[in-house]
Amino acid sequence: MKMYLSLFLLLSLATGCATNRHTARIIFDTDMAPDYDDVGALSLLHTLADSGEARILATVSSNQCPTCVPCIEVINTYCNRPDIPTGGPRKDAPNLTTWHAGARWTDYLPMHYPHQTPTTAQSEDAVAVYRRTLSKQPDHSVTIVTVGFFSNLSALLASGPDAFSPLSGTELVKKKVKQLVSMAGKVPQGREFNVYADAAASQTVFSQWPTPILLSDFDIGEQIRTGKRLVESGIKGSPIVDAFSLCLPQDDPAGRMSWDQTAVLVAVRGASPYFRTERGKMTVHPDGSNTWEASPDGPHEHLLFQMPIPQLTQIIEKLMMR
Template identity: 50%
Template sequence: MKRFLILTCLLLSAGFESKIHAQKASKKPIPLILDTDIGPDYDDVGAMALLHALADQGEVHPLAVISCNKNDLVVPTIDVLNTYFGRPDLPAGAPKGKAVTDGAWQKWPEMLVAKYPHRLKSTANAPDAVYTYRQVLARQPDQSVTLVTIGFLTNLADLLNSKPDQLSKLSGQELVKQKVKHLVAMAGEFPKGREFNVYKDSLASEQVFSRWPTPIIFSGFEIGKEIKTGLRLVADSSLNGPVKDVYALCLPKAQSDYAGRMSWDQTAVLVAVRGVAPYYGLRRGRIQLQGGNNTWQDDPKGPHTYLTEAMPVAQVTELIETLMRHQPVNRKNVSR
């Protein structure tokens, strides 16, 4: 009976995924910028796999993938993944001022840059993140861009503080208000808590959450904590590539612990591209910060919302892992 119920759930999820894909494919791809700290944790790798899978399905048009982390291997890691999925020319960027420089203790970025082709050899060689933001945003139609942050809020605070330049006569805050539709942030824990992306640069977080001129949707720690992925990806002998390599290296090997990795960042990308419903509900109000801790104030007219569970976790997990197993459609020279 247990096996029957599991099989039924998987079949229903697959059918639902096909229906959703058919609905989304008929719409114009969403212009999107991804801001990532890729390196401290490896759910960012899963999130980038989702981004490229949904792009190959015609649902999203990636405009740039920008690092909010100054660690030397972050931009090369982004370059590896963009190259593998057939988009080596996506604009990149990295912070040039004070910023977090965290690496990955499992050393998976070192493995990726040693094994897979990439052109950018160091994060220091990437353009300034604010310059990339201003350049990309200035070229887009008004209120068209979805911005997704799955790391520290450093770049977004710097963008808000940027001055008019040769790229745009608008200040950073004015440029965001004119060009960005909304911000989706994997940040915070709701209704209260202390979450990594917020407290690692709490000053930037406070600036962004208090001054950001468009709606913000939060995917909190509690959402991705329940979605554990990677098992099917690693077990599938027909798959290869950097996404599988990272999960195979990092997932716990003890059978008792082998439940998969929490999928915080993937939920933010999913919602940014496909929308909140039917996966989640929303609670409206305003996030409030004290140091690295956040609380929540309900407000029917508030500028912020956070995700609440709607679809069963098992179905969202199946959907996310299916997208993570996507193989590139224009793969060339993917390994050495």
């Protein structure tokens, strides 16, 4: 028994996995196209689901890009969870394809890997997915992690009673959601893509969201470069390796910024021991820029580095590898 315990502790240390954690109930909301760190983030989330640290309740797209939902389903299927509910945004959400025009990974993945939904426009409304999913969960138990735009969450807040719940969207979130974790914004101020892509939705969420919000802002993920080990692994038949192999040569081959992976990591495991947090208030302005005002009793928190970045990079990249 002692040997097994020692092995377990060694394994825990090797994977950066702490013991005695509860299973985090996660809804993953992604723009899955402009950048490919979303692929790394969803892979990381599946790894944490494999280890029992996370339960993936739903995976939705905040981007109308036709291949977004197919790409999400490609990864869910590859990771042996083909039945996770997926959904797409309404017609006023951004419709943005990949920045890596020469790579076309968003076309390549659905062409080469199995998935159920042909195009994002044919997917279920993400707000319906949110409402159905949240209504079935215990109170104050769900962590929503957004690594894209706030289009779905704004629409969720504005939603009314339906067949899934007699509550308004805001009431349903207040009752069922524990926290929102978002890759978003610049600290102390700036203009960040996930926020300005749908500025009106971001303004609504940051002024009206009824639960705690934890932010991984631009400067966190920018300093964590991952993907090189994935590409060098030589693994065949993996959409995750393929996405990075197609894109990374066009970026810094040393590694891609890991914005979205940081949000998923802390959504499941919490900020400590990777980061410390500062409390304050994030305000989004009409042009999509934002300001951060530190305040001990503010409604939001943002991450600050605690663990040395090379060590954190290793943990994140290992969790992305499948």
